[in-house]
Amino acid sequence: MSSAPPTALAAPADTPQLKALGGPKPMSSLREAVHFALGNRKLVFGISVTVAMLLFAIVGPLLASHAPLAYGGDLAAAPTTHDGYWFGTTLQGQDVFSQFVNGLRLAFIVGALGGGIAAGIGMLVGFTAGYRGGVVDEVLNMLTNVVLVIPTFALLLVIASYLRVRGIMTESVFIGFTSWPWAARALRAQTFSLVSRDFVDLARLSGRSSWKIIFREIAPNMSSYLFMMFILLFGGAILIAATLDFIGLGPSNTISLGMMMQLSVQNAALQLHLWWWFLPPGLAIMAIVGSLYVMNVGLDEVFNPKLREM
Amino acid sequence: MSLHVEDLRVYYRTLAGDVKALDGVSFDVADGEIMGLAGESGCGKSTLGKGLIRLDGRMRYVGGHVVLDGEELPIWDDAAMNDFRFRHVSIVPQYAMSALNPTRKIGRMIHELLRTRGASGNGVQQELERRLELVGLGPDVLGLYPIELSGGMKQRVVMVISTLLDPSLLIADEITSALDVSTQKAVAQTLVEFRDRGFVKSTIVITHDIAVLFQVADTILVMYAGKLAEKAPAEEIVSSPRHPYTRLLISSLPEVGVRHAEQELHGIPGRPPSLLDPPTGCRFRDRCPLATDRCLQEPPWVEEDGRGIACWEAAPVAPAAPSVLVEAR
Amino acid sequence: MLRYFLRKLFVYGLTFVLAVTIDWSIPHLMPGNPVLTLMGRIQIQDPKVAQQLYAHYMRAFNLDLPLWKQYWYFWVSLFHGDLGTSILQFPSSVTSIIVHAAPYTLGLLIPAILLSWYAGNKVGALAARRKVLDNTVLPLGYALTATPYMWLAIILSWTLAVIWHVFPVGYGYDPTATRGFTWAFIGSLAYHWFLPFMSLFLVSFGGWAIGMRNMIIYELESDYAHYLGALGAPQRLIRKYAFRNAMLPQITGLALSLGTILGGALVTEIVFSYPGLGYQIYRAITNEDYFVIQGIFLFIIIGVLVANFLIDIAYLIVDPRTRTGMMAGGGS
Numbered sequence: 001m002s003s004a005p006p007t008a009l010a011a012p013a014d015t016p017q018l019k020a021l022g023g024p025k026p027m028s029s030l031r032e033a034v035h036f037a038l039g040n041r042k043l044v045f046g047i048s049v050t051v052a053m054l055l056f057a058i059v060g061p062l063l064a065s066h067a068p069l070a071y072g073g074d075l076a077a078a079p080t081t082h083d084g085y086w087f088g089t090t091l092q093g094q095d096v097f098s099q100f101v102n103g104l105r106l107a108f109i110v111g112a113l114g115g116g117i118a119a120g121i122g123m124l125v126g127f128t129a130g131y132r133g134g135v136v137d138e139v140l141n142m143l144t145n146v147v148l149v150i151p152t153f154a155l156l157l158v159i160a161s162y163l164r165v166r167g168i169m170t171e172s173v174f175i176g177f178t179s180w181p182w183a184a185r186a187l188r189a190q191t192f193s194l195v196s197r198d199f200v201d202l203a204r205l206s207g208r209s210s211w212k213i214i215f216r217e218i219a220p221n222m223s224s225y226l227f228m229m230f231i232l233l234f235g236g237a238i239l240i241a242a243t244l245d246f247i248g249l250g251p252s253n254t255i256s257l258g259m260m261m262q263l264s265v266q267n268a269a270l271q272l273h274l275w276w277w278f279l280p281p282g283l284a285i286m287a288i289v290g291s292l293y294v295m296n297v298g299l300d301e302v303f304n305p306k307l308r309e310m
Numbered sequence: 311m312s313l314h315v316e317d318l319r320v321y322y323r324t325l326a327g328d329v330k331a332l333d334g335v336s337f338d339v340a341d342g343e344i345m346g347l348a349g350e351s352g353c354g355k356s357t358l359g360k361g362l363i364r365l366d367g368r369m370r371y372v373g374g375h376v377v378l379d380g381e382e383l384p385i386w387d388d389a390a391m392n393d394f395r396f397r398h399v400s401i402v403p404q405y406a407m408s409a410l411n412p413t414r415k416i417g418r419m420i421h422e423l424l425r426t427r428g429a430s431g432n433g434v435q436q437e438l439e440r441r442l443e444l445v446g447l448g449p450d451v452l453g454l455y456p457i458e459l460s461g462g463m464k465q466r467v468v469m470v471i472s473t474l475l476d477p478s479l480l481i482a483d484e485i486t487s488a489l490d491v492s493t494q495k496a497v498a499q500t501l502v503e504f505r506d507r508g509f510v511k512s513t514i515v516i517t518h519d520i521a522v523l524f525q526v527a528d529t530i531l532v533m534y535a536g537k538l539a540e541k542a543p544a545e546e547i548v549s550s551p552r553h554p555y556t557r558l559l560i561s562s563l564p565e566v567g568v569r570h571a572e573q574e575l576h577g578i579p580g581r582p583p584s585l586l587d588p589p590t591g592c593r594f595r596d597r598c599p600l601a602t603d604r605c606l607q608e609p610p611w612v613e614e615d616g617r618g619i620a621c622w623e624a625a626p627v628a629p630a631a632p633s634v635l636v637e638a639r
Numbered sequence: 640m641l642r643y644f645l646r647k648l649f650v651y652g653l654t655f656v657l658a659v660t661i662d663w664s665i666p667h668l669m670p671g672n673p674v675l676t677l678m679g680r681i682q683i684q685d686p687k688v689a690q691q692l693y694a695h696y697m698r699a700f701n702l703d704l705p706l707w708k709q710y711w712y713f714w715v716s717l718f719h720g721d722l723g724t725s726i727l728q729f730p731s732s733v734t735s736i737i738v739h740a741a742p743y744t745l746g747l748l749i750p751a752i753l754l755s756w757y758a759g760n761k762v763g764a765l766a767a768r769r770k771v772l773d774n775t776v777l778p779l780g781y782a783l784t785a786t787p788y789m790w791l792a793i794i795l796s797w798t799l800a801v802i803w804h805v806f807p808v809g810y811g812y813d814p815t816a817t818r819g820f821t822w823a824f825i826g827s828l829a830y831h832w833f834l835p836f837m838s839l840f841l842v843s844f845g846g847w848a849i850g851m852r853n854m855i856i857y858e859l860e861s862d863y864a865h866y867l868g869a870l871g872a873p874q875r876l877i878r879k880y881a882f883r884n885a886m887l888p889q890i891t892g893l894a895l896s897l898g899t900i901l902g903g904a905l906v907t908e909i910v911f912s913y914p915g916l917g918y919q920i921y922r923a924i925t926n927e928d929y930f931v932i933q934g935i936f937l938f939i940i941i942g943v944l945v946a947n948f949l950i951d952i953a954y955l956i957v958d959p960r961t962r963t964g965m966m967a968g969g970g971s
Binding site for chain 1: 643650652653654657658661662715751781782784785786787788789790791793794796797800801802808894895897898899901902903905906908910920921923924925927929933936939940943944
């Protein structure tokens with residue numbers, strides 16, 4: 001689980017994630033990028049798996065024969081082609097396949113929304129701090145540090161446990177509002193390194209407003225970096241959500257992957273060898289998050305020519 | 311004892327093919343000579359500089375010989391070259407300001423480096439301090455971390471380190487590019503001083519800034535698109551360049567005291583050719599005002615009276631408009 | 640250097656106050672009344688008795704006082720070590736619950752964090768050197784770090800405990816064993832500790848290995864590495880410098896990863912019914928035992944802040960640049 005993804009992000013900044021990412025990349029032509037992208041095995045693998053899971057998440061619920069929470073099947077039945085219980089049933093007779101694809105869908109929603117919000121806040125804070133510097137930077141830095149230190153998981157735990165009814169939106173918003181600090185840090189460092197460059201001074205001289213400068217000049221140079229950051233936040237959000245769900249703080253009135261694992265453990269699925277209940281959810285998360293990470297590494301190689309394999 | 315380079319070829323491997331960055335370069339540098347290597351970006355001068363000491367990941371040795379002090383340098387063999395590095399061939403790199411390990415005290419790093427090269431001991435330590443003093447740094451610098459030094463100070467420290475073992479050949483790669491003008495002068499003078507005191511025998515100074523070379527170099531070698539264009543004593547290159555490229559280069563330099571209204575600055579129109587698939591014949595012909603059909607054939611390198619040139623149309627020695635550089639000297 | 644510490648302490652102090660405030664304020668902002676929940680449990684029939692009990696509990700939990708007073712008393716009792724009483728496990732105090740559960744959680748966390756960090760860094764550094772090793776370590780590392788903690792716990796439990804009875808399925812120790820400082824008991828503790836520890840260790844290990852590998856590669860591409868190489872320094876010197884420099888952000892990363900592995904520990908305990916804080920929190924959430932949730936959260940906050948502080952000290956020792964007081968940027 002990652003609120004601070006450990007992987008291949010590097011940049012001349014202080015966190016390990018950032019270190020592996022390198023700096024803002026030169027904007028190579030789109031064609032060149034696409035050519036390299038298609039040739040990069042990691043990227044292709046990562047995208048394929050992610051897209052496959054996404055399609056499964058979109059199409060799956062349409063194929064499911066039963067509602068995720070509906071009872072009626074044989075109790076604790078193994079996977080079978082009979083009656084559409086392709087992933088078998090839970091101890092209470094619910095359709096595991098239906099729950100699975102429903103959970104997949106929720107996972108993508110949480111990832112996109114939670115990751116997106118975290119990326120948005122991270123950009124806001126990071127760009128402003130890096131661009132403005134001075135007092136603004138100090139204050140934002142302090143804020144970032146405080147949110148960073150608070151074990152956000154524990155915080156989420158406390159907050160979520162008091163909410164009676166929880167939705168997937170609420171969960172995503174929570175996750176988004178607590179996982180942005182490391183992104184803000186990374187972006188601040190990148191902005192620092194770009195701000196001193198000439199083209200920014202030029203834009204300043206031409207009288208552009210700060211926000212315009214940030215969005216027109218600085219951000220595009222970091223576009224690859226921003227994208228990779230979003231991918232990591234996406235994966236991280238999925239993991240956090242799964243963990244929260246497992247503890248029992250998942251969205252009410254629906255079933256997510258984490259909740260499937262929770263219910264299976266609660267109902268002694270391990271002892272009863274109901275492997276079809278607890279294996280698929282974790283496997284799916286591993287597949288999605290893992291392929292996202294691998295995709296990230298591939299993207300890094302595409303955008304950073306130095307890493308390209310000869 | 312000196313440096314003799316013969317038909318050196320070093321290419322860069324890329325996914326699209328080989329970039330012929332250095333494509334058959336031959337020259338000599340005598341003992342005590344400071345040779346300037348000039349040319350625009352991408353002409354191959356940095357490749358040459360790096361190739362003489364250490365081929366980096368993408369570079370590929372293709373052919374040619376490098377003979378230093380009568381012994382051939384096995385530049386294609388990274389492990390074998392190690393015996394020559396630092397002791398016989400040394401480099402002051404382009405990135406000198408960040409060439410020191412940021413988390414090690416400078417003295418400690420130098421000591422560890424020397425030890426692995428089998429050159430530690432009291433004698434070296436004293437020499438180190440002596441030379442630091444020479445460039446205007448006290449021995450207390452050794453107890454500092456790189457972050458505590460200014461850019462110029464770090465530059466000087468690196469210059470001292472690189473020449474500590476009195477190499478036969480020193481390669482100075484764009485050492486003034488990142489400095490302000492007054493520091494540039496100081497660094498250039500240090501180079502000359504090192505030569506005068508015998509710390510280094512031959513020096514190759516790589517830069518795109520001919521003005522610096524004029525101050526420091528005995529000979530200037532002008533490169534274009536991976537090949538040699540012209541070689542001559544520094545004063546002559548500036549006062550009476552023969553190769554059309556050199557002439558355009560020199561005339562594109564601004565003159566002090568001359569107003570824009572009186573004389574416009576011209577660049578050289580066009581761009582250097584792609585070295586992935588270089589044109590046949592003279593590589594400058596697309597931009598050369600003197601180009602003829604003869605130039606479709608590659609011009610040979612002709613050396614005479616200490617001057618060398620690769621051009622079919624090389625003009626006879628005719629004084630160009632006196633440039634400010636000559637006046638200043 | 641003093642500035643560095645003062646800055647850190649200020650942030651930690653601020654964070655602590657903020658966290659305590661949040662902790663205190665949430666139950667008051669949320670709908671519902673913990674006392675009513677408690678009453679619901681006890682099920683009094685006589686309304687007059689219920690009324691009295693209600694008033695009693697409201698007083699006992701200070702819920703009859705104005706908000707700011709409650710806030711104040713919260714801090715006061717915090718400093719007295721009084722975190723309230725559990726509703727589920729009434730009349731156990733929250734503090735006693737924490738005191739009994741914490742050693743189990745710490746016993747999992749501390750070895751897992753330290754060992755995975757150490758081993759991950761070492762293996763990551765090795766992988767950066769040898770292509771062969773890299774080809775196994777890299778995919779393995781990514782797979783491990785992408786694995787949700789509870790899922791690995793489930794897999795380990797199912798395969799090693801349920802199917803092949805190599806390890807016990809759960810609990811802190813054998814329920815039939817006599818407690819005490821005997822070898823048998825300690826052995827039982829260790830036996831039950833192993834799988835949860837392994838689960839935590841493996842997932843974290845993956846992350847560190849990958850991080851270190853990338854850091855080393857980055858450092859080996861740095862200017863100082865190139866310079867030393869150009870001067871003929873042997874690879875082992877360059878690698879030594881690269882390793883030492885790569886460790887620095889790994890130390891910072893340790894602090895950043897605490898939240899993650901904490902969550903991991905909590906869910907792992909749930910899978911193994913391991914009697915640590917995670918298990919207690921799980922029960923508290925399921926049974927709406929608010930004071931326990933509040934108390935454990937505070938404990939976690941304090942623990943994390945202390946850990947952060949220790950890591951900051953370690954960083955200070957290891958990175959000479961902080962000592963000269965010349966760190967650029969906001970620092971960590």
